[in-house]
Amino acid sequence: MTSSKKSIPQSIWDFFCSLKLTMFTLITLAVLSIVGTVIPQGTPPPEYLHSISQNKLKLYKGLGFFDMYHSWWFILLLSLLSLNLLACSVKRLPGIWRTITRPVRVMDDSLETTLPNLTSIITSGDAVTLRDRVAAVMKAEFAEPVITEADGTYHLFAQKTPWSRLAVYAVHLSVLVIFIGAIIGSLFGYKGFVNIPEGESVGKVMSRSEKEIDLGFAVHLEKFSVSHYPNGAPKEFKSILTVLENGKPVAGYDRVPVIVNDPLSYKGITFYQSSYGKLGEHEFTISDSDGSNSQPLIVKSGGSTKLPDGSGLCLQETTPDISRFQTGLSGPAAQVEVHLANGENKTFVVYSNNPAMNRMNLPYTGGKLLQYRGGEEFMYTGLQVAKDPGVWVVWVGCILMVVGIYVAFFMAHRRIWVRVESGTVTIGGNSSKNQGGFQLFMEQLVTKLKKQLPLEDNK
């Protein structure tokens, strides 16, 4: 009858403060997040697009499933979570703050009834002596008490780590701090990518949203190298980079080796070793089997072309000197793969100084003579480029979260009240956490107190 109908603002406020909302958002976030781990994010690969129906594709696109972690409904859920924890903190923090800054120092009847560990010790001696003995024990075993006197009764109060009550709010705040850091990063930072051929410099990079970004300086690739373990597995990818300002190397940024897990940072922009490849052009000739009607054929490194009979040719690898691989031969050579009309693939080597051996490939090249003329080839490095001015905010949030969780889980606000009257000492206490452990502690404390107090009947 009394307040069964709440006002609308009150209901909204209660909704945002409710733990039901917390449970709902956390579990919904957990379940919906699965979508993005099953459906490819970003630009879906063509094989995937072929594997689903047109209707499904439309549905997924409409729901933002291909970029679900930035979709309106995912952001809405995160906002709901933020509002929820903000509202909870606003609701509870003032009371907690009072508990910490203005502790109740006197154990009155109403407090007494709430304490689970209440013990009364009947003793002899006057109140002042008892007060000093109790205070000494509390100081030695727990914390120095604050003493309040009222009508000849002494009230002793001591507490430990009251601020640990704030830890939960620190954890909640840390979530918001991390979000703020992420927003700063997305507003004022960028992620990009750049390929630099050996011996060349770039001053612009392409961002993920396909925008060209001027670095304000240039990065020069001196050399790129790959080293291997004896078993052939890659050991290290290394780019030697130099930062150029107005075309001149910057001191301290000259010929810096950059490897995976060891990036280069300059003016808030960081370059990460990410990929590599070969760039170059190769010249072949294709002619009649006797060498007449010779036509040039240009193929890029790792590229492919069509032979006159329509079959495809892929350039796999080249070397300027075949003698390293095949003794008795010399000069440049290229390994190619030809996709024959009958569906077969044939891999063979084409030489530049050995027409006789090239002639053996006539069956695979439609009766034409394919010869390698040589080419120029150099390495390029692929670097991830990132600028994120919000990253420090994110780390502050992370540290706050880890420390906050630790304190929230493993530290408790423990309070002990003692009332000393002549002839009676009443002790009680409570703890914000780990009641079992506190109970044990209180029992031990009472035992120690009893030893220090002149007991009435010590039997």
Added chain:
Amino acid sequence: MTSSLLFNITTLLYLASMLAFFAAIVNRTKPFFGTAGSYIAFGGLLLQTVAIGLRWKESYLLGIGHAPLSNLYESVVFFSWTIVLIYGILDLKYRYRVIGAFVMPFALLGMAWAQLGMKSGIEPLVPALQSNWLLYHVITCFLGYAAFAVACGISIMYLIREKHDKVAQANEQSIVATFPPSRVLDDLNYKSIMIGFPLLTLGIVTGAAWANYAWGTYWSWDPKETWSLIVWFIYAAFLHARITRGWAGRRAAWLSIIGFAATIFCYLGVNLLLSGLHSYGG
């Protein structure tokens, strides 16, 4: 003596420990079995510690020295080690031995799978893993996973005990009567998750820090990252559920089991079924 031999003995010890715990449940009048189960588990843990150290040393002798945390085999072995470690901590602190019967099977399963079903050769470290972050990241994550494994074992016990309590009030002859009271199991479940949650948080944070250091992005919604966050959400829900009465006990036990299922998917499912940045199987 090789690490491989020691790992085999460890596996046998975990088997023996598990059987001793089973015997302890059946013979509730003989506390000897529970004690034996614990001591055998601790012996196995000690031996496995030596074996992991030895494998570390062996990698240096091969000239490709790195911490033994670099592939699926090594991570499964380490996972078993952390499970027994977390069990040991709970056992020493709370003295409810018999939970070993529901925890040691996880450790044994891991070791048996690693020793019988996987290639155990020491491989050189791929460039992506050549960082000290590997150590911090893997250790914190797996300690977290292990605490969740222990919590899952305890939750299964809770559900069995709770069901039993409902059906037979005073049937003290039953095997289930050796289980700790459901109130205690509920509390132990909570305590294990209290160990696991900070460690998982630290694991995600060190992972983010490493990703930022190596790739320039602390978070890229890679399936592994997303699943670790899913796990984090579930246990965050579990912790908040403690505050509301309606979600303690049975529902909390189910959340803990679902949480561990998600943990296992995050650890193994993502690598075996989905594609992403964590392809090296750790």
